[in-house]
Each structure stands twice: as structure tokens, then as C-alpha cells.
Amino acid sequence: MTDLAPIMEKTHEWASKYAKKKGFILNPDEEMLMMVIEGLSKNKHEHGKQYCPCRLRTGDTEEDRKIICPCVYHEDEIENDGNCHCSLFFKV
Template sequence: MTDLAPIMEKTHEWASKYAQKKGFILNPDEEALNMVIEGLSRNKQEHGKQYCPCRLRTGNEDEDRKIICPCIFHHDEIENDGSCHCSLFFKV
């Protein structure tokens, strides 16, 4: 297994840019943020896609495509709950 740190760095950079572009903020709790970034990075490393770590993959490629971060659910979750299910992106 390769070192996860470079993948985590790229994932964090991507998430920051995405949040800024969409008018969100990243989780202000650094520990929680790092846990989500680590989960996304581990999924990228092990499965080739940054699947949301808070959602279960089904093994069905078409279904699982919906949970690649940013997943299809995040806009509604942020609007309705203030953050996405994984607590990566938050409403400003």
C-alpha cells in the first residue's frame, strides 16, 4: 500500500477549491475534516474513485457513481441540513 499523505493533500486541495467555487465551507472541525479527507483518499487509493466514506458502495457501478464525491445528494443535504451527510461541506 502506498503512502496516503499525497492523496490526502490532493483531496484536501480539491475539496477546498470545490467548496469555494460552490459557496460552501469545509468542516471547521479539523479532526472531523481530516477523517473525511482520509476516507475519501483511502477510497480513491483502494477503489479508484473518491467514494463518500459515509455511504456504502453496492458493487453496482451505475449506482455507486452516485456516491462519488461530490455525490448527487450533497446540494440538498447542505440546503436542508446545513452540511452534507459526510460533514465535509457546510453551508456558509
């Protein structure tokens, strides 16, 4: 089994920078945040892309491109629900 720690560290760093740039915050629940970071990191390692861990891949490259984090749905979800579906990014 691969040590995901380095990938998780890079993913967390990326997510923090992205959130700051977009005016979001990361999930304040550290345990939940790390679960999402781990899911993104596993997908990056296993599939080569950081697919949202809360969405199912279809196997269709074009369709699945929509669910690479940050997915095409996240901004609307944050605006409407206060957070994205995966609970990675939250409205300030």
C-alpha cells in the first residue's frame, strides 16, 4: 500500500490556497476535512485525477472531467447550500 501522506499534504495545501483565492474556507471539522482530503488523494493516486470522493465516476472521460475537484458544481452548491457536496469548501 502506498503512503498517501505526501499526496494528502499536497492536496491539503492546494485546497487551502484554492479556498483562500475563491473566498471560501475549508471544512472547520478537522476529522471530516481530512476524510475528504484522503478521498481526493486516493483518487489522485489510483486514477491520476483528484475526483470528488463523494461522486461516482462513470468511466466516460469527458463526463468524469466534471467531477475533478474543484468540480463544476461546487460554486453553485456553496452559494445555495453553504458548502460543496463533499463538504470540503464552505461559504465564509
